[in-house]
Amino acid sequence: MNISVFGLGYVGCVTAACLADAGHKVIGVEIKRKKVDALNEGRSPFFEPGLSEVINRCAKQGTLRATTDVEEAVRLSDIALVCVGTPSSKEKGLQLDAVIQVCEGIGRALSKKEEYFVVAMRSTVLPGTSLEYCIPILEQFSGKRVGEDIGYCVNPEFLREGSAISDFHAPPFTIIGERDARSGDLLARLWSFVQAPLYRVPLGVSELVKYASNAFHALKIVFANEIGSLCRAYGIDSNEVMRIFVSDTKSNISSRYLRPGNAFGGSCLGKDLRALQFVAKKTDIDLHLLNAIIPSNNAHRERIANLVLGSNPKRVCFVGLSFKEGTDDLRESPAVQLVQRCLDEEVDVQIFDSDVLSSLYDDPHLKGTAQYMPDNVRSCIKSSMEEALDGVDLVVILKSISEKDYLQLKKWAQSGRRIIDLYGTLGRNAEELPCEINIMG
Ligand SMILES: NC(=O)c1ccc[n+]([C@@H]2O[C@H](COP(=O)([O-])OP(=O)(O)OC[C@H]3O[C@@H](n4cnc5c(N)ncnc54)[C@H](O)[C@@H]3O)[C@@H](O)[C@H]2O)c1
Incomplete structure (x- = not known):
C-alpha cells in the first residue's frame, strides 16, 4: 500500500x-x-x-x-x-x-x-x-x-x-x-x-483500551513499589515476594477480578487491606495506592446505590445477596448494605439467592448466613425467583441466573421496568428483553 x-x-x-x-x-x-x-x-x-x-x-x-x-x-x-x-x-x-x-x-x-x-x-x-x-x-x-x-x-x-x-x-x-x-x-x-x-x-472502545492499558501498567508499577516498601519495613526480600506473587496465574496475573460490576466485599479483602494500612501507619510508610482501595470501593458502592435509588423505585428485587457467586457468606456483602439502604429509604425489597436460601433452610444457627443477616433483610427473602419478581419495578442482578430463573425474568420484563445487571449475567440476552437495562461498570 x-x-x-x-x-x-x-x-x-x-x-x-x-x-x-x-x-x-x-x-x-x-x-x-x-x-x-x-x-x-x-x-x-x-x-x-x-x-x-x-x-x-x-x-x-x-x-x-x-x-x-x-x-x-x-x-x-x-x-x-x-x-x-x-x-x-x-x-x-x-x-x-x-x-x-x-x-x-x-x-x-x-x-x-x-x-x-x-x-x-x-x-x-x-x-x-x-x-x-x-x-x-x-x-x-x-x-x-x-x-x-x-x-x-x-x-x-x-x-x-x-x-x-x-x-x-x-x-x-x-x-x-x-x-x-x-x-x-x-x-x-x-x-x-x-x-x-x-x-x-x-471508536470509543478503541480509544479507551489504550488508556485502560497504560493506567493498568502504571498501577502495576506503583503496586509493586508499595509492596516493596512494606517488604523493606519488615526486612523481607521484595523480589522473592513478587517472584512468587506473579507465579499465581489463577488469581494474581490473570483476567480474574477484572470485570467491572459490583464492589468487593467478603471477610478477607477489606480486613487484610485494613491490616496493611495499620502496619504502614505504624512504620510511617505512605501507601497512597493501597490506602485508596477501600475509599474507592466505597465510592463505587455509592454509585451503585445512586443508580438503584435514582429512579425512585417502589419495589426492588435483588437477585443475589451473598458477597459473591457460589457462597452463602454475607460478611461485608455489598448487597446486604444496599438492601438496608433501600429499606431505610422505604423502598420495598424482595430477595432471591438460592445459595443463601438453601443454608437458611438447612440450619440457620450453624451457618454463617443467619448470623450476618439483619432481621429486616431476612424478612425480604423469597423462596423462588417468581415470588421475588412479583410486583417489582426494578431488578438488581448480583449473581448468575439459572435458565429457569431467566425465563421468569423474561416473563417479568416489559417496557417501563428496569434491570441493573452488576454481574454481566445477561450478556447477549440483554437485547431480547424489552425493559431498560443498565450494565454497571
Ligand atoms: N512513545 C511511546 O512509547 C508511545 C507508545 C504508544 C503510543 N504513543 C502515543 O503516540 C503518539 C506519539 O507519541 P511519540 O512518543 O511518538 O511523540 P513524539 O513527541 O516523539 O513525536 C511526535 C512528532 O509529531 C511531530 N508533529 C507535531 N505536529 C505535527 C504536525 N502538524 N505535522 C506533522 N508532525 C507533527 C512532532 O514534531 C514530533 O516529531 C502520542 O499520542 C503518544 O501518547 C507513544
Missing part, C-alpha cells in the same frame, strides 16, 4: 520504517526539518535499538522518505497514520493542537483528491476526541463525508520505547475502532502481517 505517516517521533518513525520494511511505500510527514532530513539521509532522528538500520535500508531501497508537504503526502498515499504527540494539558486533559492541525491539513489535501482515503489515528486520544474533533474537522476541510467518501479509524499503538521494533511486529493485539466496515477492512489488511489478535470495535 501507499502510506503516509504524520509525525516522525518515536511512534511515527518506527511505524514508517517498519511498514516500509514490510514492503509498503511510505512517506513520512513532519514539521521539524531536521527529522525530515535525517530520514531522507537514512538516519534515525533519535536512538532506538535497530531503528537506524531499518531506516537506512528502506531509504536506500526508495520505500521510505519524508517531507514537510502534507498535500504531496496525501496525494501519494491511500491511508494516513496519524502519530503526532498528544501531551498533557491542564484544562483539557491532553493537548490536541497537533492532532487538529494534522486533521485540518489532511482534510484540505483531501478536498483535491478523488480516490477513497482512510485516516487512522495512532496517537493516543481520549474517548470522544474522534467524534468531537477529528471527524468533524476532516469533513469540514475536505468537504467529504466520513463513512462514505473517506474513512476514519482509531488504531492505537502499543509499542514501548527500547523494544519498539519487536513490539511493532508482535503487539498484544491490533485494535481497530471503526465507524464503517470499508475503512476497517483496509486497516485489517494493512496489519495482516502482524502476529496479534485483531479486535474490530466501535
Whole structure:
C-alpha cells in the first residue's frame, strides 16, 4: 500500500520504517526539518535499538522518505497514520493542537483528491476526541463525508520505547475502532502481517483500551513499589515476594477480578487491606495506592446505590445477596448494605439467592448466613425467583441466573421496568428483553 505517516517521533518513525520494511511505500510527514532530513539521509532522528538500520535500508531501497508537504503526502498515499504527540494539558486533559492541525491539513489535501482515503489515528486520544474533533474537522476541510467518501479509524499503538521494533511486529493485539466496515477492512489488511489478535470495535472502545492499558501498567508499577516498601519495613526480600506473587496465574496475573460490576466485599479483602494500612501507619510508610482501595470501593458502592435509588423505585428485587457467586457468606456483602439502604429509604425489597436460601433452610444457627443477616433483610427473602419478581419495578442482578430463573425474568420484563445487571449475567440476552437495562461498570 501507499502510506503516509504524520509525525516522525518515536511512534511515527518506527511505524514508517517498519511498514516500509514490510514492503509498503511510505512517506513520512513532519514539521521539524531536521527529522525530515535525517530520514531522507537514512538516519534515525533519535536512538532506538535497530531503528537506524531499518531506516537506512528502506531509504536506500526508495520505500521510505519524508517531507514537510502534507498535500504531496496525501496525494501519494491511500491511508494516513496519524502519530503526532498528544501531551498533557491542564484544562483539557491532553493537548490536541497537533492532532487538529494534522486533521485540518489532511482534510484540505483531501478536498483535491478523488480516490477513497482512510485516516487512522495512532496517537493516543481520549474517548470522544474522534467524534468531537477529528471527524468533524476532516469533513469540514475536505468537504467529504466520513463513512462514505473517506474513512476514519482509531488504531492505537502499543509499542514501548527500547523494544519498539519487536513490539511493532508482535503487539498484544491490533485494535481497530471503526465507524464503517470499508475503512476497517483496509486497516485489517494493512496489519495482516502482524502476529496479534485483531479486535474490530466501535471508536470509543478503541480509544479507551489504550488508556485502560497504560493506567493498568502504571498501577502495576506503583503496586509493586508499595509492596516493596512494606517488604523493606519488615526486612523481607521484595523480589522473592513478587517472584512468587506473579507465579499465581489463577488469581494474581490473570483476567480474574477484572470485570467491572459490583464492589468487593467478603471477610478477607477489606480486613487484610485494613491490616496493611495499620502496619504502614505504624512504620510511617505512605501507601497512597493501597490506602485508596477501600475509599474507592466505597465510592463505587455509592454509585451503585445512586443508580438503584435514582429512579425512585417502589419495589426492588435483588437477585443475589451473598458477597459473591457460589457462597452463602454475607460478611461485608455489598448487597446486604444496599438492601438496608433501600429499606431505610422505604423502598420495598424482595430477595432471591438460592445459595443463601438453601443454608437458611438447612440450619440457620450453624451457618454463617443467619448470623450476618439483619432481621429486616431476612424478612425480604423469597423462596423462588417468581415470588421475588412479583410486583417489582426494578431488578438488581448480583449473581448468575439459572435458565429457569431467566425465563421468569423474561416473563417479568416489559417496557417501563428496569434491570441493573452488576454481574454481566445477561450478556447477549440483554437485547431480547424489552425493559431498560443498565450494565454497571
Ligand atoms: N512513545 C511511546 O512509547 C508511545 C507508545 C504508544 C503510543 N504513543 C502515543 O503516540 C503518539 C506519539 O507519541 P511519540 O512518543 O511518538 O511523540 P513524539 O513527541 O516523539 O513525536 C511526535 C512528532 O509529531 C511531530 N508533529 C507535531 N505536529 C505535527 C504536525 N502538524 N505535522 C506533522 N508532525 C507533527 C512532532 O514534531 C514530533 O516529531 C502520542 O499520542 C503518544 O501518547 C507513544
